[in-house]
Amino acid sequence: MPRDPVLKPLKRADLPVETVALARFLVGATIVHDLPEGLVAARIVETEAYLPDDPASHTYRGPTARNAPMFGARGHAYVYLNYGMYWLFNISSDIPGIGAGVLIRAAEPVAGEAIMADRRPGRSGRGLLNGPGKLAAAMGIGPAHSGADLCAGGPLRLAHAVRPAGEIGVSTRIGLTKAADLPLRFFERGNPWLSGPKALNR
DNA sequence: TCACTGATCGTCT
DNA sequence: GACGATCAGTGAG
Numbered sequence: 074m075p076r077d078p079v080l081k082p083l084k085r086a087d088l089p090v091e092t093v094a095l096a097r098f099l100v101g102a103t104i105v106h107d108l109p110e111g112l113v114a115a116r117i118v119e120t121e122a123y124l125p126d127d128p129a130s131h132t133y134r135g136p137t138a139r140n141a142p143m144f145g146a147r148g149h150a151y152v153y154l155n156y157g158m159y160w161l162f163n164i165s166s167d168i169p170g171i172g173a174g175v176l177i178r179a180a181e182p183v184a185g186e187a188i189m190a191d192r193r194p195g196r197s198g199r200g201l202l203n204g205p206g207k208l209a210a211a212m213g214i215g216p217a218h219s220g221a222d223l224c225a226g227g228p229l230r231l232a233h234a235v236r237p238a239g240e241i242g243v244s245t246r247i248g249l250t251k252a253a254d255l256p257l258r259f260f261e262r263g264n265p266w267l268s269g270p271k272a273l274n275r
Numbered sequence: 276t277c278a279c280t281g282a283t284c285g286t287c288t
Numbered sequence: 289g290a291c292g293a294t295c296a297g298t299g300a301g
Contacts, residue, residue: 158282271277
């Protein structure tokens with residue numbers, strides 16, 4: 074992990090508008106969060122796209138109070154509680170009025186690894202960020218961030234890749250009961266911080 | 276490494 | 289009132 078990572082902010086204009094393009098683009102990009110204990114940063118290694126006409130997407134049945142951020146301009150956070158226990162972090166995509174976004178599933182530490190480990194008692198190393206619920210917990214991302222603009226220089230924001238992404242692999246999404254066969258999961262091939270079964274990471 | 280299971284609760288039907 | 293974009297623990301191969 075670089076000792077002095079350069080975390081250059083991503084502007085909205087840097088983000089592809091289309092959801093699949095954004096999901097691919099975000100592999101390699103950096104999530105930065107200023108926490109009371111210090112700054113944490115992680116390099117995204119795995120994403121999933123959720124499309125407007127996608128039965129698996131929360132936006133499939135139209136806008137609600139909860140999913141409103143997904144209908145906003147690209148680059149906003151949509152955070153929601155899953156299975157009554159875990160917060161999942163998404164980034165909205167497409168133009169305002171279209172409900173779509175990208176789930177951030179896994180990342181590797183870039184800065185503040187000790188801080189992230191402290192937020193996941195009893196866990197460390199590769200078990201720290203290899204899953205959407207774990208990632209949000211370790212990075213201190215919660216309901217207060219839903220709707221936040223990640224391109225506005227706030228505490229939670231996006232930054233350029235500290236290291237270019239390697240070859241991008243594609244697979245079906247994980248954990249779905251609807252539209253489970255669509256190839257909308259994107260990941261950096263060979264990266265040790267990925268979630269999911271080995272067979273999906275080729 | 277994989278398959279299976281219980282935990283737990285906000286959101287929408 | 290049912291349903292999850294999950295995780296950790298357990299047990300088998």
